[in-house]
Amino acid sequence: MTTVPTEGGKPTTPADGSGESPRTGKRAMVGRLSWGLADQAASSMTNFAVGIYVARSLGLTAFGVFSLAWLTYGVVLNVARGLATDPLVVRFSGVTDASWRTAAARSSGAALGVGTAVGAVCLLVGLGVGGRVGPAFACLGVVLPALLLQDAWRFAFFAAGQGRKAFVNDLAWGVALVPAMVVAAHVGSVGAFVLAWGASAAVAAVYGCFQSGIRPRVTRARGWLREQRDLGYRYLVENVSLSGASQVRAYGLGAIVGVGAVGAVRGAELLLGPFLALLMGLSLVTVAEAARVLRRAPERLGTFCLFLGGGQAAAALLWGAALFLVPDGAGELVLGGVWTSASELIVPATLGVAGAGLGSGAAAGLRALAAARRSLRCQLFASACYVGGGLGGAAVGGTVGSAWGVAAATVCGSAVWWLQLRSALRERHRHPIPEVRTS
Numbered sequence: 001m002t003t004v005p006t007e008g009g010k011p012t013t014p015a016d017g018s019g020e021s022p023r024t025g026k027r028a029m030v031g032r033l034s035w036g037l038a039d040q041a042a043s044s045m046t047n048f049a050v051g052i053y054v055a056r057s058l059g060l061t062a063f064g065v066f067s068l069a070w071l072t073y074g075v076v077l078n079v080a081r082g083l084a085t086d087p088l089v090v091r092f093s094g095v096t097d098a099s100w101r102t103a104a105a106r107s108s109g110a111a112l113g114v115g116t117a118v119g120a121v122c123l124l125v126g127l128g129v130g131g132r133v134g135p136a137f138a139c140l141g142v143v144l145p146a147l148l149l150q151d152a153w154r155f156a157f158f159a160a161g162q163g164r165k166a167f168v169n170d171l172a173w174g175v176a177l178v179p180a181m182v183v184a185a186h187v188g189s190v191g192a193f194v195l196a197w198g199a200s201a202a203v204a205a206v207y208g209c210f211q212s213g214i215r216p217r218v219t220r221a222r223g224w225l226r227e228q229r230d231l232g233y234r235y236l237v238e239n240v241s242l243s244g245a246s247q248v249r250a251y252g253l254g255a256i257v258g259v260g261a262v263g264a265v266r267g268a269e270l271l272l273g274p275f276l277a278l279l280m281g282l283s284l285v286t287v288a289e290a291a292r293v294l295r296r297a298p299e300r301l302g303t304f305c306l307f308l309g310g311g312q313a314a315a316a317l318l319w320g321a322a323l324f325l326v327p328d329g330a331g332e333l334v335l336g337g338v339w340t341s342a343s344e345l346i347v348p349a350t351l352g353v354a355g356a357g358l359g360s361g362a363a364a365g366l367r368a369l370a371a372a373r374r375s376l377r378c379q380l381f382a383s384a385c386y387v388g389g390g391l392g393g394a395a396v397g398g399t400v401g402s403a404w405g406v407a408a409a410t411v412c413g414s415a416v417w418w419l420q421l422r423s424a425l426r427e428r429h430r431h432p433i434p435e436v437r438t439s
Contacts, residue, residue: 035163042170064263078239084110085155087228104156106224108216111152119144135191144196153208164170173204245383249390267342290368309361320350348403359414363419382413
């Protein structure tokens, strides 16, 4: 039997079969990508609905506080993904069911452990800070374990090629969110909305246990972190530098311009929500698909990544152009008082997201090539540019200047990603990795 090396050099046995025809392989790839898009559409529409509902219910300043809690969740989410679910997707996509189940139990346990530990810190910080921001962070600490476990199930299902289950799980979250948001609206506080958002995620997290038939093994989390440390710690730094840069920019923007500026930026992101759903949905499966391309036709990996990144950039530009056709009345109906400030950021926000989409194609290729050091360097450079452009622009031109600074930084970062991918492809061509054969 032939096994192939995955990132980090650990061989796995592909479950999709190396003997399937090119036509069958393409159909299977389209199916996996389709479920990734469908799942992210459900997830993003849920997040979009939450953002719109909170923006209309609380106003610009309170929405800015909610956005700070949301961004903090994004940082913690990327910590959990780097340590728990990214190694799972890289090393346990297309393996035997028994291997996947064991890895999924340990990976989900690691994600749950991260949520519990960081949630306790957020709870203590929130109680100590007080004011407007404190209660939001205290409530975030309570719901973080459920939020991270729900996300872990999504990645586990895609690693197993079961995207349909991830889609159904996100639908369950959306259904549970409706009554939770109604209750939060009656309370009328930022903390209530955070709790409602997390409580509905808890419903989906528990449902994921029933879908998979797997119980998260928190007691095995330390072993998982130790075994995956060659990938996990690099992905941790890489992921946290990305989300941490957004967090630093948000806090810096709030300090330089005001908390309302954070709400305006978040409003612009909501306007780009449908495309961001496309970008994030593809990201769920692109690394696994790039690894499959590398295994079957390594000479096509560069073309695959270029098609992937270019398509996402083009889609972002088309969506941004469509936003200019939205009349002010319709925009105010959707975002309320946030619309006026957010609409001024459409052009730079669109360019920034297009740059990110282009770079994501190269990022998928680097991960498939096991180039963890190269991808880490790229992400650190891109994050430094993001913070520098965002805060430098804010100091010079306020909220709009910050948006333009981020757009320029994202385009520069994308260029570095592609330069590193080209170098990695050349290096692999000079030093190909032989297949490992076992009896």
